[in-house]
Amino acid sequence: xxxxxxAFPGPLPLEAMYGKLAFYLVALVVGIAFGYSLEIGGFxxxxxxxxxxxxxxxxVFKVMFMGIIVAMVLVFGASALGWLDYNRxxxxxxxxxxxxxxxxxMGVGFVIGGFCPGTSxxxxxxxxxxxIAFVAGLTVGIFTFGENIDALFSDFWNSSxxxxxxxxxxxGVPLGVLVFSxxxxxxxxxxxxxxxxxxxxxxxxxxxxxxxxxSGAAILIFVAALVMIKGQPTVEQKWEWMAETEQSRIxxxxxxxxxxxxxxxxxxxxxxxxxxxxRNESDFNLFHIIDAQHVSLTEIGAKAEKEYLHTPVxxxxxxxxxxxxxxxxxxxLMRAQSIENVYILEHxxxxxxxxxxxxxxxxxxxxGNTPVPMDDRLAQEDEVLHYSFEAALGSNYxxxxxxxxxxxxxxxxxxxxxxxxxxxxx
Amino acid sequence: MSxxxxxxxxPFANPYVAGTLLGIVLFMAFLLxxxxxxxxxPINRVLVFIEDIIAPQHVDTTPYLIPMAGGATNPLDNAxxxxxxxxxxxxxxxxxxxxxxxxxxxxGPRINNRTRWGMAFLGGILMGxxxxxxxxxxxxxxxSGGAVLSVGSWVFLLAVFxxxxxxxxxxxxxxx
Numbered sequence: 344x345x346x347x348x349x350a351f352p353g354p355l356p357l358e359a360m361y362g363k364l365a366f367y368l369v370a371l372v373v374g375i376a377f378g379y380s381l382e383i384g385g386f387x388x389x390x391x392x393x394x395x396x397x398x399x400x401x402x403v404f405k406v407m408f409m410g411i412i413v414a415m416v417l418v419f420g421a422s423a424l425g426w427l428d429y430n431r432x433x434x435x436x437x438x439x440x441x442x443x444x445x446x447x448x449m450g451v452g453f454v455i456g457g458f459c460p461g462t463s464x465x466x467x468x469x470x471x472x473x474x475i476a477f478v479a480g481l482t483v484g485i486f487t488f489g490e491n492i493d494a495l496f497s498d499f500w501n502s503s504x505x506x507x508x509x510x511x512x513x514x515g516v517p518l519g520v521l522v523f524s525x526x527x528x529x530x531x532x533x534x535x536x537x538x539x540x541x542x543x544x545x546x547x548x549x550x551x552x553x554x555x556x557x558s559g560a561a562i563l564i565f566v567a568a569l570v571m572i573k574g575q576p577t578v579e580q581k582w583e584w585m586a587e588t589e590q591s592r593i594x595x596x597x598x599x600x601x602x603x604x605x606x607x608x609x610x611x612x613x614x615x616x617x618x619x620x621x622r623n624e625s626d627f628n629l630f631h632i633i634d635a636q637h638v639s640l641t642e643i644g645a646k647a648e649k650e651y652l653h654t655p656v657x658x659x660x661x662x663x664x665x666x667x668x669x670x671x672x673x674x675x676l677m678r679a680q681s682i683e684n685v686y687i688l689e690h691x692x693x694x695x696x697x698x699x700x701x702x703x704x705x706x707x708x709x710x711g712n713t714p715v716p717m718d719d720r721l722a723q724e725d726e727v728l729h730y731s732f733e734a735a736l737g738s739n740y741x742x743x744x745x746x747x748x749x750x751x752x753x754x755x756x757x758x759x760x761x762x763x764x765x766x767x768x769x
Numbered sequence: 770m771s772x773x774x775x776x777x778x779x780p781f782a783n784p785y786v787a788g789t790l791l792g793i794v795l796f797m798a799f800l801l802x803x804x805x806x807x808x809x810x811p812i813n814r815v816l817v818f819i820e821d822i823i824a825p826q827h828v829d830t831t832p833y834l835i836p837m838a839g840g841a842t843n844p845l846d847n848a849x850x851x852x853x854x855x856x857x858x859x860x861x862x863x864x865x866x867x868x869x870x871x872x873x874x875x876x877g878p879r880i881n882n883r884t885r886w887g888m889a890f891l892g893g894i895l896m897g898x899x900x901x902x903x904x905x906x907x908x909x910x911x912x913s914g915g916a917v918l919s920v921g922s923w924v925f926l927l928a929v930f931x932x933x934x935x936x937x938x939x940x941x942x943x944x945x
Contacts, residue, residue, distance in 0.1 A: 354804075377806050378857060421796075468860030473875050480893020487898055492833050518918065533785075
């Protein structure tokens with residue numbers, strides 16, 4: 344139990360903690376609850392589902408949007424309180440045009456078939472014959488897609504990929520404000536569809552259970568307003584929440600990797616290594632390791648959220664500065680944005696040069712420019728380059744991409760690749 | 770006729786109550802698994818599983834199928850498959866306790882059963898194809914992505930409604 348509490352903020356790593364079987368069992372239970380809620384909402388009955396298209400019964404619309412806003416308020420409320428890490432929640436990647444085309448096809452299929460995939464499973468489970476026919480068709484449709492997508496529409500299907508793209512990014516407003524606005528809009532829409540229902544059916548159903556409806560709406564607005572006022576956590580806040588465990592990883596030096604280990608990973612084709620150099624621009628221009636990106640400390644938080652969060656699971660991030668001070672700051676910011684597999688280059692660029700410079704010169708004595716170690720006085724200072732460079736050649740020095748044969752390096756391997764879990768539904 | 774079918778089916782829950790429950794379930798899915806709900810993906814996986822038994826070479830050479838079942842990967846080894854089995858169980862349990870299990874056909878008054886089944890099959894094909902095209906169905910893409918504010922999911926939801934309402938009048942004979 345204590346272990347479970349320590350795993351917060353969620354999503355909880357159930358699979359890592361209790362094994363695959365337990366994780367699948369939880370998925371099964373969630374599925375049961377999902378199927379149950381759909382069934383009691385009337386989603387197993389095609390005539391009820393189709394009625395929404397003729398404005399006689401807007402149940403589907405109400406259940407669906409109620410589900411969306413309740414889940415949304417809970418997700419962002421939990422995120423505001425530090426219980427759920429939104430950065431690690433799967434947000435369906437936006438493929439704009441394919442999504443739109445797929446949606447249009449489904450809309451037509453909805454009217455013709457009377458179900459959507461999830462609801463047809465509930466219809467099947469409650470033995471409805473039209474549900475069974477629908478699921479059979481569904482299977483054929485899914486099979487057809489799998490068989491011909493590569494041949495027919497592969498380019499289009501993979502086009503307009505915006506990755507993880509939220510309404511907050513689109514409108515440039517805080518997520519809490521969006522949550523509140525969507526709740527208010529949904530409630531207005533509920534009122535509108537009930538009005539339309541009554542007009543079409545010639546009834547006055549909308550006045551039924553008025554007290555309950557109004558108090559429900561009031562609760563939703565109140566909670567959404569709290570979510571908006573509290574706001575989503577900043578990077579600094581997120582770091583504070585994790586500081587206790589993460590600071591100890593820094594102190595015990597389990598995240599500072601030796602230059603030789605880093606070199607091994609650069610040469611390892613199975614791992615995608617991203618080198619992030621956080622020094623000032625002039626030092627970066629003087630010398631940097633091959634393929635390193637220059638990212639300043641002020642930019643790294645935003646870049647992590649926009650870019651590094653969405654890299655393939657086999658990505659290894661290594662941050663570096665002249666020594667370790669700025670790199671450690673960068674590491675904290677990356678971790679606060681929930682980036683996994685981040686490490687610090689031990690003693691930074693100086694450490695790298697200390698390890699490889701002489702070896703590179705040894706193996707190719709005729710090489711042109713090489714970094715020259717400075718005198719001791721300057722070399723005492725932290726976060727200052729301990730080498731001088733004749734020209735700002737960036738990564739054109741041989742030691743930026745060292746090829747070293749016949750040399751055994753001794754180091755303690757520290758990288759443990761953590762495979763994050765993010766799978767889409769459907 | 771079975772005894773349950775003789776009893777009258779209980780009325781459905783209030784839509785706002787059902788929606789609230791659905792929202793809580795969806796939130797729990799995010800908290801416990803990191804992703805939302807879904808239904809069309811797992812059907813795909815079951816299909817690919819069968820395909821992999823019949824024609825493993827074909828699966829191993831089709832780019833779209835490889836991540837699911839290429840080589841020794843078992844397409845059923847996925848949480849969403851269990852979630853889907855759960856949907857079937859949950860739907861059945863609720864249907865059983867509310868007397869809504871019945872071997873019947875839901876249809877509009879102006880068409881016969883056969884037409885309805887044919888249309889259900891046809892609509893199913895479109896839904897299946899469209900759901901894979903959109904990378905998720907109404908639950909996996911619309912509901913789940915909508916709740917976590919994915920732009921693509923909101924565009925998708927809008928497209929579903931536009932698609933449906935633009936043909937609803939034309940196809941009114943099916944339902945009214």
